[in-house]
Amino acid sequence: MLLARSLTRPLQRIAHALHDLSVGRYSERLAFQSNDEIGRLAGDFNELARTLEQHRIMRRTFMADISHELRTPLMVLRGLVEAIQDGVRHASQATLSLLASEIATMNKLVNDLYELSLSEIGALAYRKSDVDVSEVLRRSLDAFRERIAARGLLIKAIIPPHSAVIEADEARLQQLFHNVLENAVRYTDPGGAVHVQLGADERGLSIDFEDSAPAVPDTVLPHIFERLVRADTSRSRATGGTGIGLTICRNIVEAHGGTITAKPAALGGLWIRILLPRPLAQAAA
Ligand SMILES: Nc1ncnc2c1ncn2[C@@H]1O[C@H](COP(=O)(O)OP(=O)(O)OP(=O)(O)O)[C@@H](O)[C@H]1O
Ligand SMILES: [Mg+2]
Secondary structure, three states, rough: OHHHHHHHHHHHHHHHHHHHHHHHOOOOOOOOOOOOOHHHHHHHHHHHHHHHHHHHHHHHHHHHHHHHHHHHHHHHHHHHEEEEEHHOOOOOOHHHHHHHHHHHHHHHHHHHHHHHHOOOOOOOOOOOOEEHHHHHHHHHHHHHHHHHHHOEEEEEEEOOOOEEEEEOOHHHHHHHHHHHHHHHHOOOOOOEEEEEEEOOOOOOEEEEEEOOOOOOOOHHHOOOOOOOOOOOHHHHHHHOOOHHHHHHHHHHHHHOOOOEEEEOOOOOOEEEEEEEEOOHHHHOO
16 A cells, blocks of 8 residues: 555656646646656656746747847838838839848748748857948938938938948848837937947947937946846837847847947937957958
8 A cells, every 4th residue: 555655646746747737837846856767757857847948938039039020120111111102202223122121131030930940949040241231231221211300310320431341141230220220219309319330440340329318227227138128118118119129139249249238328318339340360351
């Protein structure tokens, strides 16, 4: 009797825990420490539960990132098409190539999604080639022109006329600039200003985005690149922010070996500084 009970009780606990797993409760863990079959089974169970829990978190994170990344080009596309409908912008070759470049970004994301669903790796692929960053930045600013104007913001951009080529993933860079500009449009009071400057030397590129009030509180500033962090939750809620944009920005910058920092801007708002290094061989060339 005793022996039977000492065997069936742990098995019942394992059966219970397995049922929990099967209905998606992955936080369940078994506490058997013994060095026999039951102990090893419990250890394997815990490992399985941990893996499932991690996968769920990764999947959620990834879905949130992807929806964010699809939303940004969609909003830009909508803005451009509305500007054409309103007669504010002509359907010129330049406008059409802006539209095409947003569509290409979305296309790339959808392709990545498809690849990911096959590979299960859980990270977006980077395809790098020689990219003129000044061109990408100029195009991004152009895509935001109407929205910046509609918000009553004055924009000043200093972009050197010569090219600033580094090895990069062009679509991801465009996404990076879009996310930062989107924030500048959303979180700068009407009548304010946005300054953008590109600098280049042999070590790499610097891209500065500064805007006027509101500022980000000192307590929030060090955490601004963390997931789901928002400075003013009431305002962000009103404008639909989820606190993912800058986290994605940091991922993109780091995938290029660079850094991104946030400081108070002299204009009264936020100053985002992006540094993208040139590989040593390229710097010497
Ligand atoms: N240019 C800015 N000026 C003032 N505050 C800003 C600026 N950019 C970002 N912030 C603050 O930092 C927070 C985090 O920005 P982030 O882009 O990561 O998320 P979000 O804009 O809230 O949402 P999402 O980009 O995911 O739609 C914002 O909610 C906002 O409070
Ligand atoms: Mg944002």
